[in-house]
Amino acid sequence: MLRHLAGRIGQSAVVLLIMSFVVYGLIGLMPGDPIDLMISSNPKLTPADAERLRHLYGLDQPLLGRWWAWLGAALSGDFGHSRLYARPVLEVMAAPLVNTLLLMGTALTLSLAIALPLGVLAGTRPGGWFDRAANLLAFAGISMPVFWLGLMLIVLFAVRLGWLPASGVETVGGGDRARHMVLPVLTLALAGIGQHLRYMRAAMIETLRQDWIRTARAKGLSWRRVVLRHALRHALTPVATVVALEAGALFSGALITETVFAWPGMGKLIYDSVMGNDFNLALATLLLATAVTLAANVAADFAYAALDPRITWR
Amino acid sequence: MSPGRAAFSRFMRNRLAVGCLILLVLLCLLAAGAPLIEAMLGIDPEAVDLMARLEPASAAHPLGTDELGRDVLARLLEGGRVSLAVGLATALIAALVGTLIGVAAGYVGGALDALLMRLTDGVIALPLLPLLIVLAAVDPAKLGLPAEMVGSPWFGLARIVAIIGLVGWTTVARLSRAAALSLRDRDFVRASRATGAGPLRIMRRHILPNVVSPVIVATTLSVGNVILLESALSFLGLGIQPPLPSWGNMLSGALELIHASPALAVWPGVMIFLTVLAFNFLGDGLQDAFEPRSPTTRL
Numbered sequence: 001m002l003r004h005l006a007g008r009i010g011q012s013a014v015v016l017l018i019m020s021f022v023v024y025g026l027i028g029l030m031p032g033d034p035i036d037l038m039i040s041s042n043p044k045l046t047p048a049d050a051e052r053l054r055h056l057y058g059l060d061q062p063l064l065g066r067w068w069a070w071l072g073a074a075l076s077g078d079f080g081h082s083r084l085y086a087r088p089v090l091e092v093m094a095a096p097l098v099n100t101l102l103l104m105g106t107a108l109t110l111s112l113a114i115a116l117p118l119g120v121l122a123g124t125r126p127g128g129w130f131d132r133a134a135n136l137l138a139f140a141g142i143s144m145p146v147f148w149l150g151l152m153l154i155v156l157f158a159v160r161l162g163w164l165p166a167s168g169v170e171t172v173g174g175g176d177r178a179r180h181m182v183l184p185v186l187t188l189a190l191a192g193i194g195q196h197l198r199y200m201r202a203a204m205i206e207t208l209r210q211d212w213i214r215t216a217r218a219k220g221l222s223w224r225r226v227v228l229r230h231a232l233r234h235a236l237t238p239v240a241t242v243v244a245l246e247a248g249a250l251f252s253g254a255l256i257t258e259t260v261f262a263w264p265g266m267g268k269l270i271y272d273s274v275m276g277n278d279f280n281l282a283l284a285t286l287l288l289a290t291a292v293t294l295a296a297n298v299a300a301d302f303a304y305a306a307l308d309p310r311i312t313w314r
Numbered sequence: 315m316s317p318g319r320a321a322f323s324r325f326m327r328n329r330l331a332v333g334c335l336i337l338l339v340l341l342c343l344l345a346a347g348a349p350l351i352e353a354m355l356g357i358d359p360e361a362v363d364l365m366a367r368l369e370p371a372s373a374a375h376p377l378g379t380d381e382l383g384r385d386v387l388a389r390l391l392e393g394g395r396v397s398l399a400v401g402l403a404t405a406l407i408a409a410l411v412g413t414l415i416g417v418a419a420g421y422v423g424g425a426l427d428a429l430l431m432r433l434t435d436g437v438i439a440l441p442l443l444p445l446l447i448v449l450a451a452v453d454p455a456k457l458g459l460p461a462e463m464v465g466s467p468w469f470g471l472a473r474i475v476a477i478i479g480l481v482g483w484t485t486v487a488r489l490s491r492a493a494a495l496s497l498r499d500r501d502f503v504r505a506s507r508a509t510g511a512g513p514l515r516i517m518r519r520h521i522l523p524n525v526v527s528p529v530i531v532a533t534t535l536s537v538g539n540v541i542l543l544e545s546a547l548s549f550l551g552l553g554i555q556p557p558l559p560s561w562g563n564m565l566s567g568a569l570e571l572i573h574a575s576p577a578l579a580v581w582p583g584v585m586i587f588l589t590v591l592a593f594n595f596l597g598d599g600l601q602d603a604f605e606p607r608s609p610t611t612r613l
Contacts, residue, residue, distance in 0.1 A: 015436045023448060031453040139598075143591035145542055147549050148565060148583030155576040166572070248441070255443045256546055260569070270444050271550065274451050286448065289441040297439045 001305075008301065012294040019290050020074075020283075024067045027279050070283075080280035084273065089284045093269065099169060100253040100265035103181065107188035107254075108246065115193045116239070119200025123235070124227055126205050134197060141194020150187040150260040157183060167262035184261040188254055192246075199242050203235040210234075237307045244303045248296030252289035321527070324603040331599020334592040341589060345398050348391035390581055393559040397586070400474055400560070401541040401593075407479040408540075409533040412486025417521055419487070420494025421513065431491070438484050446543065449477045450552035467558045474553050478543055485532050490525040497521055527604040531597055538593035545586050561586045 045053075061069075073080070079089040122134035158166035165180050207213065208231055216226045253267030262268070266285060273281035305311045326332060344351070379385060419430040454464045454473070463469055494517075497503055503520050511519070541561075547553035548562030549569075556563055561582040568579035 011432075011435075012439070015439060018436070019440065026448050026452055029452040029456045030448075031451075031456075139591060139594055140587075143538060143542075143587055143594050145545050145549075145562075145565075145583060145586045145590070147546060148579070148586065151565065151569060151572065151579045151583065154572055155579060159573055159576050252441055252444065255447070256550070259550065267443075271447060274447050275551075282448075286441075286444050289444050293441045294439050 005298075005302065008298045012298055016287070016291055016294060020071065020287055021067050023283060023286050023290075024070060025063055027282055028063065030274070030277060030279075074284075079284040082273070082278055082281040084276045084278040084281065089280050092281060093266070093285065093288070096253070096264055096266050096269045097251065099263060100258070100267065101250055103184055103258070103263060103265055104188070104250045104254065106181065107185045107192065108243075108250070110185060110189040111192035111196055112243065114189070115196035116200050118193075119197045120204055120227070120232060120235075122197070123201040123204025124208065126201075131201070134201065138194040138197040138201070141191060142198070144191060144194075146187060146191045146254075147256045147260050149190060150183070150257055153183050153187055154260075169264060180263075184254075184257050184263050187257050187261070191257075196239070196242075199239050200235070203238045204231065207231045207235040237304065240307055241300045241304045244300035245296050247299065248289075248293040251292040321603045325599060328599040328602060331596050331602075334595040334599070337592050338589070338596065341394065341592075342398055344391060345394040348388075348395050351391060352388050386578070386581060389559045389564060390561075390585060393561045393564055393582060394585060394589075396471065396554055396558060396560040397541055397544060397562070398589070400471060400478075400544045400554070401537045401589075404475045404478045404482060404540045404544075405533050405537040407475065408482035408536060409486050409529055411479065412483035413490045413522075413525060413529055415483065416487040416490030416492075417494045417517055417525060420491035421498055421517055421521055423495075423498070427491075430487070434484050434487050437481060440481070442481060442543075443546070445481065446477060446547060447550070447552060449480070450474070450547055467555075470555050470558065474544055474547065477547075478540055482536060482540065485536065486529055489528045489532055493525045493528060494521050497524055531601045531604060534593060534597035534600055538590040538597070541586060541590050541593070 070080075077090075081087065082089050082092045085092045118134050118137075122131040125131055154166045157164045164182050165176075166183070167180075169177055169180050208227075213226060213231060216230050217223070221230075251266065253265040253270070255267035255271055257263070258265045258268040259271050266289070270282070270285045270289060272278070273285055415430050415434070419427040450473075454469070497520065503516060506516055506520060544553050544560065545562030545565070548560045549566045551563075551566060554560035554563050556567075564582040565579060568575070568582070571578055
C-alpha cells in the first residue's frame, strides 16, 4: 500500500516536472516577450539597450538553462513577480484561491445533493418513467455549453427580472457576496448534475444486478432496506472516485464560468494571466492547477481502494 | 444473422437515436449547403450594414441582425459549417491516433505498452481547459511558420483541430488497447500466428475489426465534446477568430451586448446544445446496439 502510494506520488512528480518544462516552453512562445513589452512602454530604448536587458534577465540563455533557474527559484518558494498586479505571484494567488474554494465547494455540494438521490431513484427502476425523465435531464446537462447556460441565467435573472447581479463577488460597500454567488453556483451545479446523475444511476443498476442483492431479498429484507442499506453503500464507491477526481477543480477553479461571471477565482486568474502575458503568474497558476489535478487522480485511486475492501495492493 | 446486422437492427429499433442521426445528417447538409441557401435567399453572411444594427426578426432577416448589421441566420449557417467541420475532423483524427496508439500498446505489449500507457495516463491527468488555453495562446509566428500561412482563416481551423486532437485521443487509446489485449491470445489469433502471419497482418485482419465498434461509440460521443470545447475556446477568444463565424465566437459577441440585445445570445447556444445533445444520444444508441448488455439509457 505504502509502496504503491509512493510510486504514484513519484510518477505524478515526474509528470509535474515535465509539465513545468512544457508550460515554460509554451509560455515563451506566446505573443510578446518581456523585452518587447518594455520597449513598447518606453520607445526610447535602443536595440542595444534591448540586447543588454535581454542579457541582464538571462533571456539570451538556452531554454533548458532558464527553466532550470526558474525551477530552482520556484522550489525555494520564489515564483517571481506578477506583471499585471505588480505584486509577488503567491500573494496575488491567495484571494482567488479562497474565492474559488467557496464557489466550487458550494456548487459541488449542491450538485451532489440533487444528483445522487435522483440517480438512486432512477437506477432502482431502469426504464421506468422516472428513469426516462432523469436521463433526459442528465443528457441535457452534459450537452449544455456551460458558458451559454451562464449567459441564459444572466439574461433571465439579471437582465429580464433584475433579481440578481450578473457579475463580480461584491458590490462596492460589500455584504452581498451571497447574492453574487447565486448565478455562478447555479450554473456550475446544473452543469454538474447531469454527469453525477449518470454515474450514480449506472453504479446503482450495476449493483442491483449482483447475486448478493438477490440473496438479501431472498432473506426477506424489504426492497427499501436492500436499496438503502446494502446497494447504496456499494454503489457509492465508483461515485466517490469520480468526486475525488473533481476535487482538483476545487483549487484550480472553473475557467469558463468564472470568466462569464467575472468571478475573481483561480480559473479567471489563469485566463487573465495567459491573455495578459503575465508569464510568472501564468506559470504558477497553471502548475498549481496541474498539481491539484494530479493529486486528485492519486486521491481517487486510493479512495477506491479504501472504500472497496476487495481491492488490496501487494 | 451476423453480429453487424443484429447491431444494425437493434439500432434501427431505437427511435430516439435514429431521430438524432436524421437530425444530424440534416444539420450537416444545411451547413454544407450554406452558400447555396444564402444565394437563394439573397443574403450575405459577411455583409455589414451599420444602418440595420441589432434589428429584430423580419422578412429580410428571419432571425434579425447582429451588432454589425449582419444577418443572424446566415451567420448561424456559416458558424455551423465551422463548428461541425471542426468537431468531425478533430474526432476522426483523435480516433485515428488513439486507435494506432492503443492497438500498438495492447498487441505489442511489454515496454512499448508501459511507455504508451504512462503517456496516456499523464495526458489524462492534466487539467484540460487551462492546457488548451495555453496551447491556443501560442503565437504560431514564433514557431517559425510563415506569416501568410498564419494569417489565413484555414490555419485558424487547422490549429484548433490540432490543439483539441492533441489531448483528445486518450479515451480511444484506452478502449482499443483493452480490446487488443483481450484478443491477443485468443485461439484464432494464435492460429493465424502459427500459420505464419506477421504482427502487422494480424493487427489489420483480426485486431482492428474487433476494435471498431467501441471506437465508433467513443468517437461519436467525442464529436459532441469537441464541439463543446471548440465553442468554449472560441467564446474565450482563443478558438475560431472573427470574421469567420463559429457558434462559440458568436456568443462572445453576444456577451458584450447582453443588456442591449439578449436575443443574440439565444440562437448560437441552442444550436450547440441541440447538436451536442444529438451526438450524445446517437453515441448512446450505438453503444446499446453494439453492446446490448451494458447499463445505458433507454428513453
